[in-house]
Amino acid sequence: MLQSYRDGSRLVVRLAGELDHYCAQSVRRELDRLISDQSIRWLILDFSVLQFMDSSGIGVILGRYRQMRDRGGQVGVIHMSPHIARIFHMSGMDRVIHQLDHQEAAQ
Amino acid sequence: MNRHNEMETVFLSVPENESFARVVIAAFAVQMSPTVSEIADIKTAVSEAVTNAIVHGYEGTRGMVTLRAVIDGTVLSVEVTDQGRGISNVAQAMEPFYTTHPEQERSGMGFAVMQTFMDEVNVTSTPGSGTTVRMCKRIAPEARH
Ligand SMILES: Nc1ncnc2c1ncn2[C@@H]1O[C@H](COP(=O)(O)OP(=O)(O)OP(=O)(O)O)[C@@H](O)[C@H]1O
Ligand SMILES: [Mg+2]
Numbered sequence: 001m002l003q004s005y006r007d008g009s010r011l012v013v014r015l016a017g018e019l020d021h022y023c024a025q026s027v028r029r030e031l032d033r034l035i036s037d038q039s040i041r042w043l044i045l046d047f048s049v050l051q052f053m054d055s056s057g058i059g060v061i062l063g064r065y066r067q068m069r070d071r072g073g074q075v076g077v078i079h080m081s082p083h084i085a086r087i088f089h090m091s092g093m094d095r096v097i098h099q100l101d102h103q104e105a106a107q
Numbered sequence: 108m109n110r111h112n113e114m115e116t117v118f119l120s121v122p123e124n125e126s127f128a129r130v131v132i133a134a135f136a137v138q139m140s141p142t143v144s145e146i147a148d149i150k151t152a153v154s155e156a157v158t159n160a161i162v163h164g165y166e167g168t169r170g171m172v173t174l175r176a177v178i179d180g181t182v183l184s185v186e187v188t189d190q191g192r193g194i195s196n197v198a199q200a201m202e203p204f205y206t207t208h209p210e211q212e213r214s215g216m217g218f219a220v221m222q223t224f225m226d227e228v229n230v231t232s233t234p235g236s237g238t239t240v241r242m243c244k245r246i247a248p249e250a251r252h
Contacts, residue, residue: 021158022122028212052129054154055220059212083147090203090223091216 002030009041012078012105015050019057028060035064041073044105048079058091065097076100112138112178120165120172120189128157128174128187135176136183139246148224149183149244155217156187156240163207164191164238184243185225193234201230 004013013034019027035043043064065075076098080088088094116131118124129150136149153174160172168191175186194200201222206215221228225242232238 020125022125054151055216058214058216063212
């Protein structure tokens with residue numbers, strides 16, 4: 001179970017543990033359940049306690065990004081480690097997914 | 108003194124062993140006193156190669172994956188081998204964003220991640236008999252950390 005909180009049309013989800021191929025399926029299912037409410041316009045992923053991510057995580061995040069984009073919504077990330085930031089950059093995800101600071105995410 | 112060490116671990120191609128392989132390579136590399144960031148690089152690259160062996164090599168079947176590592180002075184070499192389906196066009200497979208499984212939300216970035224995080228990546232593969240990914244990374248000696 002992922003921790004999440006709702007603030008108006010924003011949903012903040014805290015990713016935890018390790019986002020690899022083994023965990024991807026359950027994270028995908030859980031995120032899809034959380035964003036199934038069409039009134040959510042911003043999905044904000046909090047990476048503060050995520051311990052690991054590889055290319056399986058890219059697939060999961062881009063898949064949710066496409067869903068949000070198709071409903072006119074957006075995806076943002078907060079508390080990204082430099083290591084995960086490199087993965088975001090090399091996959092071009094940093095061009096479509098907003099890197100927010102804590103203040104922006106709370107607004 | 109030139110540090111030398113070797114290890115080999117063989118495990119079944121089940122997804123649970125992706126994190127097992129990361130822990131094994133991190134524990135082995137510790138004797139080189141890598142930085143936190145170097146350890147993250149190595150774990151990520153190994154995770155990519157092992158995941159590929161499980162997801163693509165043994166797609167729908169099960170077999171054994173071999174993780175081998177050698178420390179030679181300041182260089183860590185890692186090899187991940189499967190006896191799975193193999194890759195017919197390695198150059199194409201290694202291109203960023205190339206994936207044979209977009210429907211599984213794969214991004215085709217695995218090899219690109221390995222190449223970014225390691226100094227060298229070489230792939231040898233024979234269709235029908237398996238794939239070996241060889242990677243190496245130089246770990247700066249402790250004094251420079
Ligand atoms: N061990 C292997 N055995 C057979 N085919 C492989 C193997 N490793 C990679 N491939 C092939 O190479 C392609 C590219 O691999 P790569 O890791 O770059 O991307 P991916 O696994 O498809 O997606 P991602 O890693 O981003 O989830 C794969 O789609 C697959 O067709
Ligand atoms: Mg891959």
